Amino acid sequence: MRKLISAVALATLAVGCSKQEAPENAASTEVTKPAEPVTLTVYSARKEHLIKPLFDLYTEKTGVQIQYITDKASPLLSRLKSEGENTPADMLITVDAGNLWKAAEDGVLRSVDSQTLETNVPANLQDDKNQWFGLSIRARTIVYAKDRVKEGELSTYEGLADENWKGRLCLRTSKKVYNQSLVASMISNLGEEKAEQVVAGWVNNLATDVFSNDTKAMNAVQAGQCDATVVNTYYYGRLQKKTPDANLAIFWPNQEDRGVHINISGAGVTKHAKHPAEATALLEWLSSDEAQQQFAQLNQEYPVNVKVSASEEVKAWGDFKRDSLNVSEAGRLQPAAVKLMDRVNYR
Known part of the structure; x- marks a missing residue:
């Protein structure tokens, strides 16, 4: 298990539009500066070299500080369950739809109402209760x-x-x-x-x-x-x-x-997130064109966002x-x- 903390941030994101409030076809990932600094904590079953570049870019763009802990999916899920409402985690990132489904079944994720995510993530690559969303396809x-x-x-x-x-x-x-x-x-x-x-x-x-x-x-x-x-x-x-x-x-x-057969890596906002709005904003950004291009390049995976192309190496497979x-x-x-x-x- 490894833990890394980025430099202290001076800004955060506003939450994306909700399904009810967003204009039709809205998928904005514009950022605004918060009143006070925020630190997000992410539990990730994706390895450090696949998430650190994304988090570094997000911090550079927004100033949001991201602290992350990496481990296998099962220990992270057990940790979330045992920590309960005392968990520091705002977001869970993991691989395989089975792990995401299990996290939702175990009650450690919350429903997220976001028109941005609905626009960027196809319906068959997300939870029907909006507790998790796919971020890359394998x-x-x-x-x-x-x-x-x-x-x-x-x-x-x-x-x-x-x-x-x-x-x-x-x-x-x-x-x-x-x-x-x-x-x-x-x-x-x-x-x-x-x-x-x-x-x-x-x-x-x-x-x-x-x-x-x-x-x-x-x-x-x-x-x-x-x-x-x-x-x-x-x-x-x-x-x-x-x-x-x-x-x-x-x-x-x-x-x-x-x-x-396709599977995904994906993420959800934790049930007891201390910063659910900011975690939702991060999740929305991870589904954006900019972040999806990173997913495509870092691990030769397919983006979930249909507006983003796979890498040239992956395209060559047909x-x-x-x-x-x-x-x-x-x-x-x-x-x-x-x-x-x-x-x-x-x-």
Whole structure:
């Protein structure tokens, strides 16, 4: 866990317009100086190098001081629950819709009424009670060996369960929330019985034991241990930067039906925030064009704000159809997904 505090600030932001008060199509992120200095405290499951540039820019623009604590999602959520109304946290930032859904279910977030956020964040990437909002998109897709996978062999996530993939598949552990959300989305789209058949097929097709992270799974494909795996796109982007001549490529599955599974990083204002108005203003800014450009560049993720383009590296991967399922479903169905994966011995 690490804690950093920026220089003392001299100004803060005014809250964005509410749904009732904002003019139609309003999405302003204009700032005004406050009567007194404010310090915001953020609990973040995103790593320091992915949030510090954003917070530094926000402080530079507004003078608002931001104190942040980074840790994994589960400890941060436990901390918020145990601190209760005594928490210093004004905002929670985390990755995966499942973690955001859990935070809302555990009652540590508050509803935010903001026309700016409604305009900048698509409806399927936010909580239906406005307790959290997506800030960046990561697609979980197939990466394969270009010299060993023939044209037409790849089609859908379900296709990886076919017999011709026997001994050719690598997967990250089921214990990682990203795979839990993927399986949860399959339960929603296919029904639990069909989803279980698919995941059982994956397990039957594994070439080796599961891996602890996406990078190791891709390295296994590169080394010839298997021919394909399933990863978040930004992991592929990182590997591509380090090893531009890697014998790997992205495939976008399910383009003839529901589309590629997507997940998010996102944030919400805490229930017991000491500065809810200022925290809302920060959240609005994080959805703005300026901040979304930073999200796109820092981790090769897709912006949630449709007015902002992905980075040039990400654009090179090509366009694809996205699953329009509300990402909160991945959270709601995660307990069922975990049980399903246990039943088929996906470890």
